[in-house]
Structures are given as C-alpha cells and as structure tokens.
Amino acid sequence: QVQLVESGGGLVQAGGSLRLSCAASGRTFSDYTMGWFRQVPGKEREFVAAIRWSGGSTYYADSVKGRFTISRDNAKNTVSLQMNSLKPEDTAVYYCNLEVGPFDYWGQGTQVNVSS
16 A cells, blocks of 8 residues: 655745645555646646656646646655745645556645635
C-alpha cells in the first residue's frame, strides 16, 4: 500500500503564492508518476500537474502553465507544487496522486482558498 500525506494549503489573496507538499510512504516502485488534481464542489476532479519520477518530465494543465511548478525530492519521496500568481478560480481542494501502472493512490486533500 501507499500512503500520501499533503500539507501546505491555506488562505491567500489573489496574486499571492502557496506551496503544497505531498510525502509518499509505503510500497516503493521503480517508476511512477506523482501529481496534483483539484476539485470544487459540484465539479469533477481535474488534473493540475504531474511529474514522472524517472526522468523528471513534467506536465501541466493549460490553466496553470507559467504559474505553477511541480518538483520532486527523490531522497524524501516528496512532490511539491509551487503556486504563484494565484487566482480566485484556483480555489479548490487539492489532492496528491500517485499513479503506477493501473493503480491510483490519493491523499486526503488540502484546501486552498484564494480571495479576490
């Protein structure tokens, strides 16, 4: 099993920054993808950003390109999401995700609120 624990959510004014972190523990794999999704009430969970653990390729949703940066710390098994120039529409619960083969693991979610 894999456990994912997120931290770093909170309240920030529009234009501000927040940094989310997700620590993975439990079973290890040779290659996998970790990323972030977000969800607002009444809407489907949407992809935000992801990073391949082997090679470090990164992927972003168009809505966050140029504002968010995903990174990893191999030694700590941690993935982070640096969010800059935040907008009210970034308000959501952010979920950490680990995808390996056909399996998906999720964190408990952390709330991000961006006030206008």
